[in-house]
Amino acid sequence: MSGASTAYSVVEATPRGKLIAGVVVVAYALVALIPLVWIFSTSFKSPPDSISYPPKVVFEPTLEGYVNLFTTRSRQTDEYIESLGPPETWYDELVRERNMVITGPSRFADRYWNSIVIGFGSTFLAVFLGTLTAYAFSRFKVPLKDDLLFFILSTRMMPPVAVAIPIFLMYRELGLSDTAAGMILLYTAVNLSLSVWLLKGFVDEIPREYEEAAVVDGYTRLQAFIKVVLPQMRAGIAATAIFCLIFAWNEYAFALLLTSGNAQTAPPFIPLIIGEGGLDWPAVAAGTTLFLLPVVIFTVMLRNQLLRGITFGAVRR
Amino acid sequence: MTTGAIDNLADKAAKSTPFGMVRRMRGLSDRAIAWLFIAPTVFLLLAINIFPLIWTVYLSFTNFRANQPGREVRWIGTRNYERIFGSEDIWGYLQATAHFVVWTMVIQVIIGFGLALLINRNFRGASFWTTVILIPMMLSPAVVGVFWTYIYQPQTGIFSYIIDFFANTGALDMIGSVGLAPWSIIIVDTWMWTPYIMILCLAGLRSIPDYLYEAAEIDRANALQKFWYITLPRVLPFLMLAVLFRGIENFKMFDMVVELTSGGPGSTTELASINLKREAFEKWRTGFSSAFAVILFVTVFGLGNIYVKALNRVKS
Numbered sequence: 001m002s003g004a005s006t007a008y009s010v011v012e013a014t015p016r017g018k019l020i021a022g023v024v025v026v027a028y029a030l031v032a033l034i035p036l037v038w039i040f041s042t043s044f045k046s047p048p049d050s051i052s053y054p055p056k057v058v059f060e061p062t063l064e065g066y067v068n069l070f071t072t073r074s075r076q077t078d079e080y081i082e083s084l085g086p087p088e089t090w091y092d093e094l095v096r097e098r099n100m101v102i103t104g105p106s107r108f109a110d111r112y113w114n115s116i117v118i119g120f121g122s123t124f125l126a127v128f129l130g131t132l133t134a135y136a137f138s139r140f141k142v143p144l145k146d147d148l149l150f151f152i153l154s155t156r157m158m159p160p161v162a163v164a165i166p167i168f169l170m171y172r173e174l175g176l177s178d179t180a181a182g183m184i185l186l187y188t189a190v191n192l193s194l195s196v197w198l199l200k201g202f203v204d205e206i207p208r209e210y211e212e213a214a215v216v217d218g219y220t221r222l223q224a225f226i227k228v229v230l231p232q233m234r235a236g237i238a239a240t241a242i243f244c245l246i247f248a249w250n251e252y253a254f255a256l257l258l259t260s261g262n263a264q265t266a267p268p269f270i271p272l273i274i275g276e277g278g279l280d281w282p283a284v285a286a287g288t289t290l291f292l293l294p295v296v297i298f299t300v301m302l303r304n305q306l307l308r309g310i311t312f313g314a315v316r317r
Numbered sequence: 318m319t320t321g322a323i324d325n326l327a328d329k330a331a332k333s334t335p336f337g338m339v340r341r342m343r344g345l346s347d348r349a350i351a352w353l354f355i356a357p358t359v360f361l362l363l364a365i366n367i368f369p370l371i372w373t374v375y376l377s378f379t380n381f382r383a384n385q386p387g388r389e390v391r392w393i394g395t396r397n398y399e400r401i402f403g404s405e406d407i408w409g410y411l412q413a414t415a416h417f418v419v420w421t422m423v424i425q426v427i428i429g430f431g432l433a434l435l436i437n438r439n440f441r442g443a444s445f446w447t448t449v450i451l452i453p454m455m456l457s458p459a460v461v462g463v464f465w466t467y468i469y470q471p472q473t474g475i476f477s478y479i480i481d482f483f484a485n486t487g488a489l490d491m492i493g494s495v496g497l498a499p500w501s502i503i504i505v506d507t508w509m510w511t512p513y514i515m516i517l518c519l520a521g522l523r524s525i526p527d528y529l530y531e532a533a534e535i536d537r538a539n540a541l542q543k544f545w546y547i548t549l550p551r552v553l554p555f556l557m558l559a560v561l562f563r564g565i566e567n568f569k570m571f572d573m574v575v576e577l578t579s580g581g582p583g584s585t586t587e588l589a590s591i592n593l594k595r596e597a598f599e600k601w602r603t604g605f606s607s608a609f610a611v612i613l614f615v616t617v618f619g620l621g622n623i624y625v626k627a628l629n630r631v632k633s
Contacts, residue, residue: 011527013438022440028432029449032508036452038475039464051473129361132354140351148359155366157617159569161593162610165603166369166376169383189365192358221350252459252572253590257598267459271576274463281467288464292456299455303448307520310454310513314558315520 036292043285050281064098065282067091069108069273069290073100108287111269115291117180118265119248122187126244127237129188130195135225137196138203139211149200152193153312160253168258178262186254191244194312198243201313202236203229239305242298249295266291370614377608384601397608407609409584410592416499417574417588418567421506422560428507429514430556434548436515437522447519451512458509462576465505466492469577492578498585502574506567514559521555522548557628561621568617589613 013021042050044061073095081101087093095102137145167186168177176182206229214224256268270287273280302309308316345353377397381390401407432450436443453461468476471490480486491501525547533543571590574580580587580595587595593613597606 011530013440018438018440021435021438022442025432025435025440025443025446025450029446032450032453034475034479035465035468035508038468042467051470053473053478055473055475055478129358133358136351136354140347142351142355148355152358152362154618155362157565157621158366158370158614159571159590159593159610159617161571161590161597162373162614163366163369165383165597165607165610166372167365168598169372169603170369185361186365189361192362196358220345221347222345225350246455250457250459252457252576253594256459257594267457267572270460271463284463284467288460291460295455295457296452299452300448303444303451306451307516311517311558311562315517315555 039285040289043282043289045282045285047280047282050285051279062094063091064094065280065286067094068280068283069286070106071095071102072104072106074103075099076101106273108266108269108273111264111266112290114180114263115249115265115267118183118187118263119245121180121184122191122248123241123244125184125188126191126195127199127241130192130199130240131230131233131237133192133196134199134203135229137200139208149196152196155190156193161257164254164257167254171258178259178264180263183255183259183263183265186258187248187251190251190254191247194247194309195240195244197312198240198309199233199236201308201316202233202240206232239302239309242302243305243309246295246298373607373610376604377611379604381604381607382601383597383603393604397605398612400605401609401612406584407592410587410589413499413585413587414568414570414589417502417506417570417586418564420503421510421567422564424503424507425511425514425563426556426560429511429559430518430552432511432515433518433522433552436519447516451516453509454512456509458573459576461505461509462573465501465577469501493582495582495585498578498582502577502586505573505577506570509573510563513563514556517555517559518552521552524555525551554628554632557624557631561624561628564624565617565621568620569613 041057041059043065044063045056045059046062046064049056049059071091076099078099081096081099084101087096092102136142137149142148171177171182174182176185210228210232211221211224214228215221219227250267251265252267255265259265259268266287270284270291273284273287299306378392378394379390380393382388436447468474469491471477471488471493476491477486477489480489489497491497491504529547529551530543533547538546569590570588571594574586574588575591575594578586580591584592589609590613593606593609596602596609
């Protein structure tokens, strides 16, 4: 957009037009934020406050939801609780006020850790392989190049549930069911399409002359790739990595169908929190908050690359 | 193409490079590097995408059941397909899917395009508020489904409370009632994905050079004419791309809806993918569900291709 330094511009909106636009857009943004703010505030409510009518906007904040998220508890009689002596920690005290005793850690921390391991593992592989493939597609004459590129993209058109049927059978044969390694391989394959398409766009933007100059200076092609091209791809690789990470972090269908006890990630686990000890909405909200917060932060960091990432590099701006 | 063929090609490429001495001195040849760099990706995609797809097609002609591995697998021809096309339930699920796809696209295009036009007026703080609006689409759809069940609670939920406050509707059972459930998933999808349409429209609007409007001004075009003859044709390719991406995603929709309504009440929100999961992983009719999967894939692929042709015509 031009800066509109002229007194009258046909492109620049009038001050009144800008004001109306600003008011409507901000209003939309605030309404769209209500669900997120609501779930965030619910994570600090007590269970009775979370199901009060009318819904409570002002309440006494408590960490009960977070304590419940990370622990398993059992209900006990007053006599038993009194016989235990004074509570040792603040969270013991919090739980005992509800006539409960902490019996151990919940599985949320494990699931969260699985999400981190599988997310970062598959992101590393997808970006590593994607960088190599993107470079080859960008710089070399590859037979059937367009077919291969389209084939890589078309792997995203299949409904995950449809793909999960044969993967389930294959993993059962190979002993990969419910393992982190199996999930890392699967997410790598799914993310490769995104990573190849995005990274190819980034390589295309680096002038070939740089490498050619390096080759003239006595570098081999491989050295030129590592020492000249890779450093210039750094920003593109970082953006691609975050997109792959967010996909793996958010993925649900494969995780639900292919993992259970061992390698389950957080998304299929969060709804199960409801079942542990009645409708414990603050605990669900706490888990949701902890799970969504990193993505919100990454989104803000990514805002300049967002368009490119969500359209597979089709729109660059 | 198989991996063997690729290795072969790589081998040939390496051998056919002239001047063996030069190659040794200069490292790997370009073609060797090309294949070395591409082969792992192609191998992984063949193993995890293409091989399973071919297996699905094979299974769709059998009576295989994944929970009874010992049972004899029989080739039953096209009987699975006949059963699907003859089933009224399946048509019901496809109708529910079509209802979801069409309405989400219509509503999101209107709101998304509208917001983009407003943001394009460049008021102060526009870029900050754009980022805020984008947040919902980056979140995990399944987790979004989970927390919207809380927001939709008929007695204590904030959604019902706000609507009742402004419109006096009484408690709304968004998820539990047959009439409202299809709309409950459309509302959440709209909340989540309108920003997607918006940001693509915005990219389209920003690609329009100022001089077009200036020329129109000289020709004394009114606002409506400018919109109809300049803005709309220029934004349309971006808008159609957005609808293509989101249309495919919503046709495959599984995670958010499964957590929100799990297909209920009855089967009012039983989208194709949700039914597929039920057939494959609850009833364990692997052969039957494989046939259904093939039909869904062909549908997505076919509609996608037709749409891309239309998109190209608009572009040119």
